[in-house]
Amino acid sequence: MSVLVIAEHDNRALKPATLNAAAAAFEVAKAAGSDVQILVAGQDCREAAEAAAQIAGIAKILLADDAAYDHDLAENWAPLIVRLAQEGGYSHVLAPATTSGKNLMPRVAALLDVMQISDISAVVSADTFVRPIYAGNALATVQSKDPIKVITVRGTAFAPAEASGGNAPIEAVATTGSAGISEFKGAELSKSERPELTSARVIISGGRGMQSGDNFHLLETVADKLGAAVGASRAAVDAGFVPNDYQVGQTGKIVAPELYIAVGISGAIQHLAGMKDSKVIVAINKDEEAPIFQIADYGLVGDLFKVLPELDEELGKTQK
Amino acid sequence: MKALVAVKRVVDYNVKVRVKADKTGVETANVKMSMNPFDEIAVEEALRLREAGIVSEVIAVSAGIQQCQETIRTALAMGADRGVLVQTDAELQPLAVAKLLKAVIEREGPELVIVGKQAIDDDCNQTGQMLAALLGWPQATFASKIRIADGHAEVTREVDGGLETVAFNLPAVVTTDLRLNEPRYASLPNIMKAKKKPIATVTPDELGVDVAPRLVTLKVEEPAKRQGGVKVGSVAELVDKLKNEARVI
Ligand SMILES: Cc1cc2nc3c(=O)[nH]c(=O)nc-3n(C[C@H](O)[C@H](O)[C@H](O)COP(=O)(O)OP(=O)(O)OC[C@H]3O[C@@H](n4cnc5c(N)ncnc54)[C@H](O)[C@@H]3O)c2cc1C
Ligand SMILES: Nc1ncnc2c1ncn2[C@@H]1O[C@H](COP(=O)(O)O)[C@@H](O)[C@H]1O
Numbered sequence: 197m198s199v200l201v202i203a204e205h206d207n208r209a210l211k212p213a214t215l216n217a218a219a220a221a222f223e224v225a226k227a228a229g230s231d232v233q234i235l236v237a238g239q240d241c242r243e244a245a246e247a248a249a250q251i252a253g254i255a256k257i258l259l260a261d262d263a264a265y266d267h268d269l270a271e272n273w274a275p276l277i278v279r280l281a282q283e284g285g286y287s288h289v290l291a292p293a294t295t296s297g298k299n300l301m302p303r304v305a306a307l308l309d310v311m312q313i314s315d316i317s318a319v320v321s322a323d324t325f326v327r328p329i330y331a332g333n334a335l336a337t338v339q340s341k342d343p344i345k346v347i348t349v350r351g352t353a354f355a356p357a358e359a360s361g362g363n364a365p366i367e368a369v370a371t372t373g374s375a376g377i378s379e380f381k382g383a384e385l386s387k388s389e390r391p392e393l394t395s396a397r398v399i400i401s402g403g404r405g406m407q408s409g410d411n412f413h414l415l416e417t418v419a420d421k422l423g424a425a426v427g428a429s430r431a432a433v434d435a436g437f438v439p440n441d442y443q444v445g446q447t448g449k450i451v452a453p454e455l456y457i458a459v460g461i462s463g464a465i466q467h468l469a470g471m472k473d474s475k476v477i478v479a480i481n482k483d484e485e486a487p488i489f490q491i492a493d494y495g496l497v498g499d500l501f502k503v504l505p506e507l508d509e510e511l512g513k514t515q516k
Numbered sequence: 517m518k519a520l521v522a523v524k525r526v527v528d529y530n531v532k533v534r535v536k537a538d539k540t541g542v543e544t545a546n547v548k549m550s551m552n553p554f555d556e557i558a559v560e561e562a563l564r565l566r567e568a569g570i571v572s573e574v575i576a577v578s579a580g581i582q583q584c585q586e587t588i589r590t591a592l593a594m595g596a597d598r599g600v601l602v603q604t605d606a607e608l609q610p611l612a613v614a615k616l617l618k619a620v621i622e623r624e625g626p627e628l629v630i631v632g633k634q635a636i637d638d639d640c641n642q643t644g645q646m647l648a649a650l651l652g653w654p655q656a657t658f659a660s661k662i663r664i665a666d667g668h669a670e671v672t673r674e675v676d677g678g679l680e681t682v683a684f685n686l687p688a689v690v691t692t693d694l695r696l697n698e699p700r701y702a703s704l705p706n707i708m709k710a711k712k713k714p715i716a717t718v719t720p721d722e723l724g725v726d727v728a729p730r731l732v733t734l735k736v737e738e739p740a741k742r743q744g745g746v747k748v749g750s751v752a753e754l755v756d757k758l759k760n761e762a763r764v765i
Contacts, residue, residue: 302645311730381681493745
């Protein structure tokens with residue numbers, strides 16, 4: 197029996213979350229005494245398969261190349277993974293807990309008639325896992341009784357696997373084609389030169405206190421000095437200041453950078469759920485009673501419209 | 517066409533939950549319970565589709581203990597036409613809920629099923645996708661916009677990189693994200709009217725569904741508490757601390 201990881205990629209390169217899922221898979225394989233294989237499904241995705249083959253310690257890459265897998269339509273992907281799981285002797289199937297993984301894996305689990313174990317933050321043994329519930333206010337240790345464990349992995353809880361040093365064989369697998377019940381129409385993806393939120397070393401996030409989308413340029417200039425990604429609270433996204441993919445929190449992205457700077461964010465539990473595992477937290481808020489200060493390592497009480505330009509200037513000085 | 521919405525009774529999102537001393541779960545006695553916020557969005561969307569003349573009837577379904585009736589009543593007060601309670605005291609996990617919903621759907625014949633993307637108690641984010649799988653229907657998760665015409669749907673989805681649009685023919689399952697709509701409040705007259713709307717009760721047995729849990733919760737613990745830090749007096753002090761104390765910039 198092997199452990200299968202579903203790779204997330206753009207047909208050329210792996211998305212960083214794949215390495216975190218692979219790391220969790222290695223822990224599972226160690227506990228189960230088995231090995232880790234990776235499925236790369238996509239269209240013209242050999243380059244991504246070759247990148248996956250480089251991951252240190254991977255036993256084998258399965259390559260499923262078909263137009264049906266070009267976009268991550270769960271209707272097309274699930275039958276492939278179900279067939280592999282049933283015929284290939286996999287004890288565990290893992291994917292990152294990204295929007296793709298969350299969309300896909302429950303469909304796989306239901307077709308296998310197993311319960312998915314969502315968003316695991318630790319591997320206890322081959323059948324027992326820790327997962328946050330109630331916006332991370334409690335940690336549940338759960339044991340699966342199902343023959344195949346279908347799992348999504350919280351990326352911030354597992355340090356990424358080594359992306360190089362491996363040389364796994366790549367094996368093409370038969371494809372399942374299109375289910376023919378859904379169609380990808382298009383995407384409006386946010387373009388940014390800045391690092392991706394979930395893998396950034398530094399994040400600076402703005403909340404309702406920013407007052408407008410235009411004011412986010414005050415955060416962006418600071419972000420550029422720090423090489424940071426820019427995030428937001430739900431309130432800032434709902435108000436239309438920034439796009440939905442900026443949202444950090446229980447129902448947005450889970451992040452754990454070295455440094456998280458929350459600006460004009462009150463610190464609701466739903467927001468904290470997404471960032472409280474950051475190494476160092478800074479809060480900038482004009483209300484000294486704001487709950488965000490209770491978890492911040494460094495709090496600065498002040499008006500962000502005064503503080504941000506000062507911060508920009510101060511960082512400019514130290515960089516010289 | 518009929519629309520079916522799934523509404524879960526959960527601990528209100530404003531409650532700061534406490535883990536029980538015996539580590540078996542979180543405290544739910546004397547705690548405010550509400551409809552899962554994503555399910556309010558699901559109900560609202562179904563109502564708007566009915567108001568637009570696309571949907572003829574909105575059925576609200578909840579699975580769980582007797583008190584889930586209250587959650588269904590909330591949906592009826594918002595404007596749903598009738599309710600179905602799948603009543604059981606058993607612990608329900610998403611796979612079991614999906615099977616129960618499938619059985620109700622086979623009886624009711626809706627062409628559109630709207631559920632929340634995630635229950636804010638178990639944070640599973642599974643039920644809608646599982647339901648679509650069991651029915652063999654298309655799924656559109658994390659919806660921020662739904663357009664339906666002539667049995668065809670186009671749904672815009674919130675994904676990690678931005679937005680994505682998928683298209684399919686009905687019947688289908690859609691799961692709601694936060695930006696789909698802003699749910700209405702139930703008006704007093706509608707709360708009164710809701711008391712007279714019918715709620716049918718069935719059991720998992722009657723639906724022929726085995727709801728036995730597949731995951732056993734061994735323990736529930738509180739996460740490590742983060743220690744609050746210090747307040748700094750100026751931007752210069754902040755930058756100095758980040759450089760020389762925390763060493764993160
Ligand atoms: C189902 C559900 C899911 C949710 N999911 C998420 C989620 O994933 N992520 C998330 O973030 N939230 C989420 N929320 C929302 C959450 O409950 C809060 O409403 C939200 O986080 C508040 O955002 P905020 O802190 O920006 O706004 P507010 O709470 O309004 O806080 C604004 C802060 O800005 C400060 N401020 C104002 N002006 C200035 C100024 N000039 N200078 C300095 N400070 C200033 C104020 O003092 C205040 O503290 C969710 C809610 C629900 C019900
Ligand atoms: N017991 C339940 N009764 C009704 N609907 C439910 C129940 N459990 C889950 N759901 C629906 O499934 C969605 C996702 O739940 P989950 O998969 O548990 O995160 C919820 O928002 C509800 O719409």
